[in-house]
Amino acid sequence: MTKLYFHGSKNTFSKIAKELSGHFEFTADYNSSDIVLVEMLGESEAAQLDKFSGKRVFAIFDRPDRNLISEVKKHKIAGILTAPLSKEVLLGKLKNQAASSDLQDVVKYETLKAKIIAKAESIPPLPKIARELILLSSKENVEMGDVIEKIKSDQGIASKLLKIINSPFYGMRKEITSIERAALLLGLQTVKNIAISLSTADFFNKNFTLYGTTGKKLWEHSFIVARLCEEMAHFSNLNPDTEALYLAGLCHDIGKVILIDFLYENVSIPADESRQLGLNHIDVAEIVLKKWNIAGKIIEWVKNHHEFNPDVGSSILYFANMLANEPDCIQEILPELAVIAGIDKERFGSKIAQILGEDV
Template identity: 30%
Template sequence: MQDVKKKLLTAVEKMPAFPKSVHQVLKLASDINCSQKELVEVIKKDPVFTLKILRLVNSAYFGLAREITSINHASVYLGLNTLKNVALGLAAVGAIPKSNVAGLDMGAFWLHSLAVATSTRMLGSMLGVSRDEAADYFAAGLLHDIGKVVFALYMPDEFQKAMGLAVEKNMSLYQAEGEVMGATHADIGALLAERWNLPSELHEAILDHHNVGDGGKSQLVDCVFAANQVSKKLSFGAAGDFTFKPLPAAIEQRFSLDLDGLIKELPTLDEEVEHARVFIKLGEAS
């Protein structure tokens, strides 16, 4: 097991780091005494990043009635937590190469991730979370499968083998990874979350998004799990396998709906995912 952990840590160490400005944003945003002004000053020091955030804020994703022309204005309108998550989403996409030798299709990967992000946010809203808190739900969905990218980039032979096994035996990639590598994308994703100093609730969602047992772990983890099944059943993109599971009893209870019932409650999902594509477009732009 030590050998496996060592191999995972070596792979995680090779992942690109976030820009300094994003590290500072995450650090500041985790401080309850942080002011909007401090956060704005950090973002302003990175003009390229500032421009990306303003483009995102003025896109159909937020659907604002009037144009936001400054980061100060954006911070007032969006709130500190949403601004933090916008910065985090853009930075994560920007840190990830567009191709890998393992053959993980990054276009399909990001479409799946966006669908899970959008569904998680919508499910959180159904349960009454505020608009500001819903930004955490979107970020958790966007990054839930980030460990697959680490595998595809830095353990490509093993990851290819796991993807092949998942297809051949019609099993989940999560299961196949455990058999081939002795660890899963959730394990290595959680290690990356530590390296990137992501907030603890994001770390938990990445680590536990397959491991909900009977459900009821935390509202956020339950929403990510349910959103993952919704996105797979509706074939939004692909992330290595197409197996989906019914919702555990506690998650059905939380929503008073089964998987098909949840899907019926998300009629605008297609359109919302389309709007969210701007994250990838702007994140990947150099």
């Protein structure tokens, strides 16, 4: 069993030890440990990190502190763990680390990896309508008419769009029967983003039983994460790029669409993918998104969606994904969102029930 050494407060130790019992063994001697966890209570602990060099060190934050996180990032560490220090969060990060070290120098994955990469590189392009709408968003002066016309040029997308807008998810009081009306009521950007999302649904048309889900649910998850990213960006005073964050949310799990053709056992965390295939869905997403010419910053955020990173874009996507998976952690996450991503807690808090409370 992988051995952990913990440096920090008693409180945090008992919390973590409870969550990890049965999965990891704790040791009082850091020399014999495989992974070191250092709780960050102040600047002095950031300096302590180097003391454990040679080990895989994780910095733990029970309360996030923007400056301290930036300070910690200057040290050579394996990752950062932030509240909620739940079993899912802890196991996800620590097991992935344990698996990736087991994989070092393992040749058996090489052929398989080459096949997966080839498959990711031969993924069909994003549908024409998505490409055209993304291109339109990058222009400075977008004409409402142009966007509406583009959407209407695809009958299938246009009718699905009206259906989704009239679902409880958007809380419309009256039935909306035209794209023009939808754009007036919800805003052009939202309507355009829904059209982009709908155009990606076919990629998810596979059997995702090994991920414990269905294609429809995985697409819905991506759609909800995209919407959460959009709203968080909207309520942030740090001026993040809303359009780019929406796209990041929509594409964050796209790697699963490729990996599902190769997996042979159940997956609950990325480490399960790495163990079976030598790659996880984050590695594969990078290949797919490059292939689709998606902006570099979006690819960076997607690469960080299972690993906390304090930059605004990455942290918004990270928390959006966490919220979509565990809506109950909202109260724990809200203070962090305010600190890290500059998000207005009150306003976002009341909006979120609508997003998470309804099925698409």
